[in-house]
Amino acid sequence: MNLKINDLYKFGIIEDILNRSNDGINIVNTEGILIYANKVSADYTNAKAEDMIGNPISQYYPKAVLLQALEKKCAILDKKIHFIGSKKYIVSAYPIYINQQFMGAFSIFKDIQEIDELNNKIKYLQLHLKLNEPEKDVFSIIGKNGSLSQVVEKARRTVASLGGPRHSIIIGESGTGKTMLANLIYDFAKDVHVIDEKAPFIEINCGQFTNPDIAAVEIFGSEEGAYTGAKQKKGLFEQANRGILFLDEAHALKQYQTMLLKAVESGKIRRIGGSKEIPVDVIIIAASTKNLKEEMLPELYQRLAQYELYLPALNERSLAEKRDLLRYFVDKYAKAVGELHGIQYHVEFSQEAEDALLAANYPRNIRQFRDIVNYSIDSAAPLISDIINETEIFTKVDLENLPFDTYDLYHPNNDAAYRNDLISPDAAKLVHAYRNKGYGPRIISKKLEEHGYHIEFYKIAYYLKKHRL
Ligand SMILES: Nc1ncnc2c1ncn2[C@@H]1O[C@H](COP(=O)(O)OP(=O)(O)OP(=O)(O)O)[C@@H](O)[C@H]1O
Ligand SMILES: [Mg+2]
Numbered sequence: 229m230n231l232k233i234n235d236l237y238k239f240g241i242i243e244d245i246l247n248r249s250n251d252g253i254n255i256v257n258t259e260g261i262l263i264y265a266n267k268v269s270a271d272y273t274n275a276k277a278e279d280m281i282g283n284p285i286s287q288y289y290p291k292a293v294l295l296q297a298l299e300k301k302c303a304i305l306d307k308k309i310h311f312i313g314s315k316k317y318i319v320s321a322y323p324i325y326i327n328q329q330f331m332g333a334f335s336i337f338k339d340i341q342e343i344d345e346l347n348n349k350i351k352y353l354q355l356h357l358k359l360n361e362p363e364k365d366v367f368s369i370i371g372k373n374g375s376l377s378q379v380v381e382k383a384r385r386t387v388a389s390l391g392g393p394r395h396s397i398i399i400g401e402s403g404t405g406k407t408m409l410a411n412l413i414y415d416f417a418k419d420v421h422v423i424d425e426k427a428p429f430i431e432i433n434c435g436q437f438t439n440p441d442i443a444a445v446e447i448f449g450s451e452e453g454a455y456t457g458a459k460q461k462k463g464l465f466e467q468a469n470r471g472i473l474f475l476d477e478a479h480a481l482k483q484y485q486t487m488l489l490k491a492v493e494s495g496k497i498r499r500i501g502g503s504k505e506i507p508v509d510v511i512i513i514a515a516s517t518k519n520l521k522e523e524m525l526p527e528l529y530q531r532l533a534q535y536e537l538y539l540p541a542l543n544e545r546s547l548a549e550k551r552d553l554l555r556y557f558v559d560k561y562a563k564a565v566g567e568l569h570g571i572q573y574h575v576e577f578s579q580e581a582e583d584a585l586l587a588a589n590y591p592r593n594i595r596q597f598r599d600i601v602n603y604s605i606d607s608a609a610p611l612i613s614d615i616i617n618e619t620e621i622f623t624k625v626d627l628e629n630l631p632f633d634t635y636d637l638y639h640p641n642n643d644a645a646y647r648n649d650l651i652s653p654d655a656a657k658l659v660h661a662y663r664n665k666g667y668g669p670r671i672i673s674k675k676l677e678e679h680g681y682h683i684e685f686y687k688i689a690y691y692l693k694k695h696r697l
Pocket of ligand 1: 361370371403405407517594595598
């Protein structure tokens with residue numbers, strides 16, 4: 229005997245299928261009384277399906293989309309996200325007609341928690357890529373009329389002077405904008421047609437390899453049999469032909485610097501293990517956090533350093549410029565997040581938070597500053613689940629939103645001992661008591677003054693943060 233469609237009804241198989249579905253299903257009559265609810269639907273409401281049947285759907289789902297389908301007698305394909313507790317789902321509801329007579333309606337709802345979480349993850353990845361990518365547009369470069377005015381002008385000259393493009397060297401501590409400046413040179417070079425609009429920009433950090441042999445194969449390529457298992461491979465030098473090769477931490481090439489020197493002098497390279505000379509037309513930008521004059525092969529240094537571009541550390545820049553950087557990163561974040569969630573997003577830093585941020589010390593310079601700004605906004609911003617219907621959101625970043633580390637950065641000479649007795653046990657009791665009343669660090673500091681304790685607000689903020697108060 230073969231299974232027939234009628235058997236599905238007769239033996240309750242349909243019901244079994246509906247109960248095993250991952251989607252919730254409800255069916256009501258014209259009065260909105262449930263005549264069927266599957267297991268998912270029942271689980272949603274923490275009820276039993278058999279208890280639900282015979283009761284109005286509104287008892288379990290007060291805002292049921294099904295009720296709209298009943299009223300309008302047409303399908304409602306709802307795109308809105310509905311919540312029951314922390315569960316999220318989207319619903320579609322359809323009328324039921326039998327012999328053209330309206331008999332009721334049914335709804336199907338899909339749990340989108342997982343999809344939603346995945347979707348959010350993707351969105352956040354995109355956001356972070358956006359926030360972390362180096363600024364490529366000269367208008368975005370803070371300090372172009374201040375601390376960087378000369379270096380930006382010089383950078384233009386490396387590729388746009390009448391005598392033709394030159395190689396160059398960029399020196400600056402980690403996170404000072406070396407990659408950004410190299411990108412900028414690339415754009416200048418395209419603007420003045422020294423290189424083609426589609427010219428390559430190839431970047432490699434020579435310091436990332438465990439040994440210089442591997443870096444050399446990457447850069448110069450290899451011929452088959454050059455070393456055990458070697459294949460014929462085009463190196464980055466060849467890939468950068470007619471464009472720019474950005475060699476970060478170039479001194480890490482060690483002995484292969486002589487090959488680089490040869491390439492610079494003759495305009496030709498040889499692949500590792502090869503004998504053929506391959507002509508290359510490449511503008512080289514070498515960068516380093518170290519003083520390349522001391523680290524690099526002197527002849528190579530001399531060849532590349534016709535233009536040496538020096539990027540100052542963040543703490544060498546003026547307060548006004550740091551403030552501009554803060555505004556710039558805040559605006560960038562607010563704009564990106566606003567676009568991501570389709571809202572107008574405004575962010576403001578309290579005076580104390582801004583002062584603390586600007587006074588802190590940043591060993592990893594602008595990148596670290598940017599990350600701390602982003603982190604602080606993150607920690608002050610509302611949760612994604614709180615912004616369902618808003619179109620405009622304001623976030624105020626306060627001292628306690630700054631990451632823990634900032635207080636160390638603020639007082640770089642603080643050693644652990646100093647931090648531990650930052651606040652005496654008696655004063656700490658008062659801090660706890662005032663915190664319990666909901667006061668912030670600045671007010672607590674004032675109150676302690678009345679008790680004869682002089683403790684700066686940022687120390688209190690640090691204490692609150694450290695003790696998660
Ligand atoms: N003057 C500036 N204005 C705006 N953004 C800047 C400025 N300088 C640096 N940045 C940003 O700071 C971040 C770090 O810069 P970048 O990656 O160019 O530094 P780096 O010197 O190459 O760092 P590393 O030594 O780690 O390679 C980037 O997002 C960059 O766009
Ligand atoms: Mg870099």
